[in-house]
Amino acid sequence: MLIFNTVMFVFGFLVLALQPWMPLNPDGKTMLAPSTIFNSVASFMTNTDLQHYSGDQHLSNFSQIFFGIFMLFVSAAVGLSVLVAIIRALRSDSSLGNFFVDMWRVLLYMFVPVALAIGLLFIIQGTPMTFKTAYQVSTLEPAAMGTTDKGEVKQQTIVVGPVAAFESIKMLGTNGGGFYGMNSAHPYENPTGLSNFFNTLAMMMFPFALVLMYGRMLNRFKHSLVIFSVMWILMAGTVVWSVYFDTLKPNPGLTGQAVAKTYDIPNTKAPGGKQVVSLPAVPSLPVDQHLGNLEGKEMRFGTSAGATFDALTTDVTCGAVNAEEDSLNPMAALAPMVGMWLNCIYGGKGVGMINMLLYVIIGIFVAGMMVGRTPEYLGKKIGAREVKLAVIALLVHPMMILFPTGLFAATSWGLQAVSNPGPHGLSQILYQFSSASANNGSAFDGLGVTYGFYNATSPGPSAVAFDIAAGIVILISRYLPIIAPLAMAAFLGAKKSSPFGLGTLRDNTLTFGCLLLGTILIIGALLFLPVAALGPVADHLGPMPFGG
């Protein structure tokens, strides 16, 4: 598996690095900056698809097909194959299966047929599918395009390409890396309300099915139903949260605050004394907000579809977006972040279920002792070794999110890149690394991280630092958390399985569901409550939203 991924890495790197010399590049798109190539390859290879480039502007059709689509198919299949191997290990099968055979099955029997069908649906809805690359169009309102230096009317460049093919597997494989920089908000990627529905359906399809597959393969269908329900509750929670705060609440940035607020805070100069901080009034903007927060939304879909999509996309680690997350109301933006922090609400291809397995192990280990037996999962006793591996896998994620966020928050790397200082800027950095670590790939945007072509005249500030940091985070958070659980499953599977009795903790009951839900919520809250408070919550409650 690792060898295969290394080959993928080299191949992807070559395709992108040699882009200027490859065919299907009539626009003569040049090479990306090396750091961006590293970031993009790492991110596509790992099913993350965080894009620090803009697909339509920076990639040729050859790169889109041989780098983009290839990676979208294969990287999703990798995660799935690992999950299958873990299940086999838990079943105490004698062999974990052949990685390539599993890959082949996933690709041929699952992705290709469904992707074809969905792709066709997209084409019907108006998504382009062509090897042509760009049309030069004179628009109906020439004045809107402005004029060139020579006084000629500028033509609008409309980039097209094999969008439908890209799009279908992007959603199915919960990849999320768009053909266009705007991702699913782009009218060609996601032309109609119906295509938006298919988009949403496509990204949820496999992650949902995988949980049930887990139960069927282990012959514990009811157990997987319990897990499914827990995931469903969490998913519904994030969607409702996101829709509530985005659609039903006014944008605090527009409401402003009518009068100045004063707060008593401890005086740092005279210990024990009080000090008054006065925050000036911010006039509200005359915007009708009864439809909710419309900023950054596609009017094709309306406000709630954007919020719903954003919550779902991180729950299933897809990462495609159909609205600007930067413009979500700050509290609403917490929902997609929670999706990435927990990283087990259905989750990406296989990986979400693997993460859930870790929570199951930890939950059973801690609370399972309360029935008075050594904790067991699937009849196997959970010992020091298994717990150690589970904990390592679980530790990587917060470490990879919080350390870089802290680093970038306090250095010029982060301070230069954010579009709004203060809590909102912190949210942007936090989201960037959450997305990288969760292998999600959705972008909060607002960070000036696009480097663009190697010869770009004005790369985004600290683009190199973000490219490299996010690339490293992606790689570590992808491979450690799948290798450790694989080893854990192998150790567990090798143990003797003890029969179920009256005294055994059952894993298919309501009680177990509550236990699991409680474990996830408490561990999640403990890990991320402080940053949530400093980022989105402070952003939302603060008197100068969006950083003033």
Place this chain on the structure above:
Amino acid sequence: MKKVAKTELNLREALSPSDDDMSIGVSGSAEAALKSPMGPQTPLRRFKPQRLIEKKTALAALKQAFVMLRPDIQWKNPVMFVVEVGAILTLLYIVRQALGVVDSQTPITYFIALDAWLFLTVLFANFATALAEARGKAQADSLRRARQDTPAYRLSPDGSIDENIEEVSSTDLKPGDMVLVKAGQMIPADGEVIRGIASVDESAITGESAPVIRGAGGDRSGVTGGTVVLSDWIVVRVTSGSGDSFLDRMIALVEGAIRQRSPNEIALTLVLSAFTLVFLIVVIPLWPMAWNAEQYMMGYLGLKEPLRSLGTDIPTLIALVVCLIPTTIGALLAAIGIAGMDRALQANIIAKSGKAVELAGDIDVVLLDKTGTITIGNRNATTFLPIGKYLPGDVGHLAALASAADETPEGKSIVKLFVKQNVTPISVPDSANFVPFTAQTRMSGVDLPDGRRIRKGAADAVIKFVEESHGQVPGQLSLLVDSVASEGATPLVVADGTEIVGVVVLEDILKPHMSERFDRLRKMGLRTVMITGDNPLTAATIAKRAGVDAFLAQATPETKLAYIRKEQAGGKLVAMMGDGTNDAPALAQADVALAMNAGTQAAKEAANMVDLDSDPTKLIEVVEIGKQLLITRGSLTTFSIANDVAKYFAIIPALFAGTLPWLKVMDIMNLHSPTSAILSAVIFNALIIPALIPVALKGVRYRALGADALLRRNLLVWGLGGVVLPFIGIKLIDVIMTSLHLVS
């Protein structure tokens, strides 16, 4: 000398009166034969349940708590080690501030209070561990009183009892030495009785004042150093040298000297260390993030200096780490383990390792001996069934006559039943000649002066006797015998010369309340299996009456071993209780093996627990102690982690209140000030440790409700309670501190 040998011979005879269960016969008849005129001595000690915290142990523990601050000792508890490092760092910070090196935003008194509570947290944790150890030590000390330097009378290597007996000190004895111990002397070392039989007062180790019988051969040949021979004499072959005796090892065990951590405890320590690491990961990046917010607010408000918050205050961040890491369970984990061993000890069970106690909670199958565990030692006569012209009273009278001199429990029970039914004592003519039981004839009886020969015994033996006397065997006899056997009882046929008189029904008497105990085991998720030497028909009936789940009939050492292996192959954990040498292989194979102290040395060596009371039903208590141990661990861990939710709500608003004052909305407890919020959280975190020491020492009660109900209950109490309680506690501490004007 010769006379002594004769005594021994007589005793031997008395030892083997019944055909099916030799060991039971030993204790029954020999005890009667040796009814000591000396009476029981005053017991040396008894493991009476201690008060939870005694003044003396508490003081010793307090001292030990300070000793354990040494980093090399503290290191063994990673969670508390982090707290100690934090406390020392804070101390350095205070010194720097006192010297004016750093300019802090908060008064130095706040840091001093903070640091004091951090150190107190560590001390409370150490105290909990030390207290549990001290309680164990107190037990050990009273055991040690029993182990004195006693004189021993060593025989010459050939083992003959002659003039070559030399008096040596018990500490000089080596394994293999043979010593003679007479009435009134203390047995100098652990060993096995190779000659003689004696009643022994084992109250020194069991606390049971009634003397027990120890004799050569059989399953009750093991003796323990420090116990006292009350009557007769025995020759003991020493099996363990000085300092390595059973009692020595027991003391060592109890003192925690060889207390190794059990697998589950190690795994939990790992998880706790990981949680500690997690919270370091969470808290460290808070500093730059808080700094980011300070810079931003400075810019926004146009201030010259950043608006400082506690979020960039190192001691406060240390306090946050300490509050978040699972200090509660980290502090009590060791104490819980020691207390588990201690509880086993109070039930008079010596566990050879903490692992064995813990494993007991996982047991799926319990193997119980029928005799002595499920039934009262011996079979009792319950009915007299006549044949032909005879009446029940005739059968009773003749059977009682035949049993008048029979000292076996069965014989005595026949007499007792007859006397009870007829209210007349039986009178046997003085010149009557008793025919004792032998393994060859398999019957016993009496020859009366008038020539009548009355016999009672196994059906085939008595039939043979009647036929040899040219008597008639009625056809209905075999029917009667079979019907008695099929009901789980043993038929004894009574004959008067040439005529069969009737059948005495001997039944196993179930111990009272056994089926309730089995119900309890079933509710715990355990399956009970009865082991018996009886035939399957009898075994099935008794099993049904007793309410056990399964039985193993006609058990031999081989079948027992095979049965345990079969269950283990199915992934089950098997507990077994045994006493005999022939139990040793099965005991060694079982996952939890409880040997009786009265049993042989081989059995005790093979087992991983020894029951000093030799009470076979102890297995149930062992299982409960094991479950309780795990439940206590799980509950306190859950509680500890659930606590963090409230602490977050106290600390996060306090951390950033200086910079982002609107986060005060998150302060749902409405605490007085940032510093009081943080101090309250730290104080709550520290105080909860001593508050839970009693729970750790006594253990969370185990209720046989079934896993699901138990989990629900404990999740509600410790999980939900763990979330809610600190909200109340922290608020309370805040209110008290504010009303006393301790905080600004």
